Amino acid sequence: MNNHAVEINDLSCHFGSFKAVDRISLTVEQGEIFGFLGANGAGKTTAIRMLCGLLIPSGGGGQVAGFDILKQSEEIKKNIGYMSQKFSLYPDLTGRENLNFYGAAYGLDKKQILARTEELSNRLQLAEFIDRPTLSLPVGWRQRLALAASLLHKPKILFLDEPTGGVDPVFRRKFWQILYQLAEEGVTIFVTTHYMDEAAYCQRISVMHRGQIILRGKPYDLIEQHRAANLEELFIDLIRGRENADA
Amino acid sequence: MNKAFMGLVKKEFIQVFRDKLMVWIIFALPIIQLLLLGYVANLEVKDISLDVYDFDQTQLSRDFVRSTEAGKYFTPTTPEHSVLDLDLSFREGSREMALVIPEDFSEKLTTNEPVTVGLIADGTDANSASLGSGYMAQIARKFSQDIYGLERPLKVRNRVLYNPEAESVHYMIPAIVATLLTIVTVLLTSMAIVREKETGTLEQILVTPISKGTFLAGKVIPFAVLGMIELTLALAFGVLWFKVPFVGSALLLLGLSALYLLTTLGIGLFFSTVTSTQQQAMFFAWFFLIFALLTSGFFTPIANMPQWTQYITYLNPMRYFMEITRGIMMKGAGFVDLLPQTISLIIIGVVVFGFSSIRFSKRTG
Numbered sequence: 380m381n382n383h384a385v386e387i388n389d390l391s392c393h394f395g396s397f398k399a400v401d402r403i404s405l406t407v408e409q410g411e412i413f414g415f416l417g418a419n420g421a422g423k424t425t426a427i428r429m430l431c432g433l434l435i436p437s438g439g440g441g442q443v444a445g446f447d448i449l450k451q452s453e454e455i456k457k458n459i460g461y462m463s464q465k466f467s468l469y470p471d472l473t474g475r476e477n478l479n480f481y482g483a484a485y486g487l488d489k490k491q492i493l494a495r496t497e498e499l500s501n502r503l504q505l506a507e508f509i510d511r512p513t514l515s516l517p518v519g520w521r522q523r524l525a526l527a528a529s530l531l532h533k534p535k536i537l538f539l540d541e542p543t544g545g546v547d548p549v550f551r552r553k554f555w556q557i558l559y560q561l562a563e564e565g566v567t568i569f570v571t572t573h574y575m576d577e578a579a580y581c582q583r584i585s586v587m588h589r590g591q592i593i594l595r596g597k598p599y600d601l602i603e604q605h606r607a608a609n610l611e612e613l614f615i616d617l618i619r620g621r622e623n624a625d626a
Numbered sequence: 627m628n629k630a631f632m633g634l635v636k637k638e639f640i641q642v643f644r645d646k647l648m649v650w651i652i653f654a655l656p657i658i659q660l661l662l663l664g665y666v667a668n669l670e671v672k673d674i675s676l677d678v679y680d681f682d683q684t685q686l687s688r689d690f691v692r693s694t695e696a697g698k699y700f701t702p703t704t705p706e707h708s709v710l711d712l713d714l715s716f717r718e719g720s721r722e723m724a725l726v727i728p729e730d731f732s733e734k735l736t737t738n739e740p741v742t743v744g745l746i747a748d749g750t751d752a753n754s755a756s757l758g759s760g761y762m763a764q765i766a767r768k769f770s771q772d773i774y775g776l777e778r779p780l781k782v783r784n785r786v787l788y789n790p791e792a793e794s795v796h797y798m799i800p801a802i803v804a805t806l807l808t809i810v811t812v813l814l815t816s817m818a819i820v821r822e823k824e825t826g827t828l829e830q831i832l833v834t835p836i837s838k839g840t841f842l843a844g845k846v847i848p849f850a851v852l853g854m855i856e857l858t859l860a861l862a863f864g865v866l867w868f869k870v871p872f873v874g875s876a877l878l879l880l881g882l883s884a885l886y887l888l889t890t891l892g893i894g895l896f897f898s899t900v901t902s903t904q905q906q907a908m909f910f911a912w913f914f915l916i917f918a919l920l921t922s923g924f925f926t927p928i929a930n931m932p933q934w935t936q937y938i939t940y941l942n943p944m945r946y947f948m949e950i951t952r953g954i955m956m957k958g959a960g961f962v963d964l965l966p967q968t969i970s971l972i973i974i975g976v977v978v979f980g981f982s983s984i985r986f987s988k989r990t991g
């Protein structure tokens with residue numbers, strides 16, 4: 380046992396002969412906000428799905444919340460929250476009905492669900508739309524509901540796969556304020572994003588390319604080391620360089 | 627009670643009842659179908675003229691003949707021809723049915739021995755022939771129960787002349803109820819999981835610690851409940867509105883229907899676990915439904931099918947359910963009579979649920 384929130388070694392996932400994730404290793408500390416970057420198709424979602432116990436790795440292994448990825452996926456599930464890249468609340472149910480359902484799925488009783496809904500509703504300012512069908516809600520609101528659903532059971536680690544995709548800048552700022560608060564309370568946050576300003580909010584980041592991690596470190600250290608103007612430039616140069624080398 | 631299970635069931639019900647079209651499909655359409663069918667044919671027949679050949683000639687046999695007048699379904703008459711020529715009255719068109727009471731009728735009844743009376747019908751009017759035999763079976767059951775408190779010592783053996791294969795619309799009602807129930811439950815469950823795959827909610831469920839068994843049960847039980855409600859409604863409609871005779875035990879029918887539902891739900895569930903889009907699942911479901919209907923004995927009696935097709939029908943749960951509904955409703959079949967069907971349904975149910983459960987995994991890779 381160790382104290383890392385996430386620790387993986389040589390984790391791989393192959394679809395046939397295609398290596399979607401190719402021997403990645405990383406550690407994430409407790410209470411850290413860890414940014415998981417990479418171009419489309421780099422393998423970020425696939426890696427997260429292995430960490431959350433949704434996908435069986437083809438090779439390598441590791442631990443999440445102190446439990447083995449290969450053997451204890453159901454234990455891991457009790458300790459993590461997951462917001463998938465695809466919106467995953469029931470569109471025909473209201474926000475509250477969704478929360479009731481996911482709360483029950485985590486084994487919470489009615490009283491607990493009620494208390495947590497109340498608490499999260501205040502915190503994420505859901506009151507205005509929690510009783511409307513989620514289908515009709517703007518993306519930013521839906522994402523706050525989805526975040527609430529993944530927080531119901533007070534997870535130690537939160538996996539967020541592009542939580543702010545398609546969300547306007549004001550909402551994004553709000554969303555990140557909430558993430559900061561959570562991190563201060565000790566929740567570890569593992570987040571993917573395509574926005575470089577968001578990446579700059581992370582304590583540490585890693586960049587994936589074609590299934591491999593090609594860069595990792597603290598955002599400002601990386602900018603300095605590579606003498607880049609900003610993260611965006613660093614990211615683009617890096618991916619372009621790789622693609623030219625591959626070609 | 628398992629909280630996750632209850633949460634899942636509640637969610638399924640909310641979703642079904644929020645979708646107005648769904649409520650229509652599940653509840654209104656089957657009743658409308660039954661209604662249409664019922665009015666296509668006149669399902670109640672009264673005053674069937676009944677030649678009585680009473681070879682017993684005792685107080686008891688006369689009481690039995692009198693009891694056939696109850697409900698005005700039959701009008702007992704004195705035969706014009708000998709029992710050997712009883713078909714002459716059919717041909718002359720003066721009578722529709724004949725009842726033959728054996729000479730040991732009262733002797734056997736008083737000593738609690740089973741006894742059988744014969745009922746011969748003119749099959750050219752298939753509707754009254756089958757209705758009449760249903761009424762007679764009910765009358766015979768009531769007679770022996772009222773007088774002796776016995777369960778069916780008095781049996782009726784039917785014989786249909788001229789048109790023995792003819793099935794009246796009336797005979798079709800139990801079959802139609804069975805068909806509707808099958809279609810609704812297979813279609814609903816085949817969508818159940820694959821829809822969540824498409825919308826992405828399945829992934830969100832799989833990342834909770836809910837157990838596989840709880841999840842599958844929570845997905846299926848709501849549709850079992852809906853199916854039972856629908857069955858009860860349709861049967862009540864048939865019996866109360868169209869006066870379909872219901873000879874056997876309603877409780878037995880409901881129990882065996884619940885068992886049957888587990889097989890159709892299991893099959894739907896299996897389709898839902900092996901497919902990745904609702905369209906694929908729909909295709910599988912229709913393919914199965916057509917197969918099931920064709921080999922159920924609904925359209926063609928199984929005995930008239932080629933030998934190899936007859937073997938295939940053993941794989942079809944609907945075949946057994948047809949026998950069960952018709953057996954219980956028309957002939958008053960009891961649990962023991964339906965034991966082979968019951969066992970077959972249990973085997974099919976266990977196999978399909980086993981397959982779905984093996985196919986469905988909380989983790990892929």
Ligand SMILES: Nc1ncnc2c1ncn2[C@@H]1O[C@H](COP(=O)(O)OP(=O)(O)OP(=O)(O)O)[C@@H](O)[C@H]1O
Nearest residue numbers: 394397399417418419420421422423424425426464
């Ligand atoms: N089940 C699967 N079978 C085959 N290939 C897959 C499967 N899932 C993902 N892939 C492939 O693996 C690669 C990595 O996909 P992944 O979704 O992990 O990328 P990503 O980094 O999350 O991209 P994005 O930024 O677009 O979300 C892609 O080329 C994708 O097509």
Ligand SMILES: [Mg+2]
Nearest residue numbers: 423424425464
């Ligand atoms: Mg992705």
